[in-house]
Amino acid sequence: MQIKFELPEDIAQGLKTKWTDLHRAALESLALEAYRSNALSAAQLRRLLGFETRMQVDDFLKEHEVYDLTVADFKQDCETLRQVRMREAQR
Numbered sequence: 596m597q598i599k600f601e602l603p604e605d606i607a608q609g610l611k612t613k614w615t616d617l618h619r620a621a622l623e624s625l626a627l628e629a630y631r632s633n634a635l636s637a638a639q640l641r642r643l644l645g646f647e648t649r650m651q652v653d654d655f656l657k658e659h660e661v662y663d664l665t666v667a668d669f670k671q672d673c674e675t676l677r678q679v680r681m682r683e684a685q686r
Contacts, residue, residue, distance in 0.1 A: 627659055637663075 602610070607617065614620035626643050629635040635643065641652045656662070 623655075623659075627661060630656070631661060 602617075610617055610620075623644065626635065626640055630637070630640050637649065637652050640646075640655075641649065644652075644655065646652050646655065
């Protein structure tokens with residue numbers, strides 16, 4: 596599927612000062628929002644953006660400050676940190 600849209604010329608010129616490849620920037624923005632809202636999986640994001648590996652997807656997400664951290668992951672990290680601090684305090 597191909598999606599096209601019109602931008603006023605002054606806005607397009609302004610955006611080109613930030614992104615030289617507006618087509619890629621628009622695709623990445625759509626892909627990020629779809630991933631954030633769970634409309635795309637990581638595998639679909641990889642395919643859509645043409646990445647070869649999951650590591651490239653992870654790097655892309657990190658670059659855009661999108662992290663796959665669940666509440667359970669956060670709680671586990673807190674518990675691990677608590678345990679490490681307890682061990683450090685006993686030394």
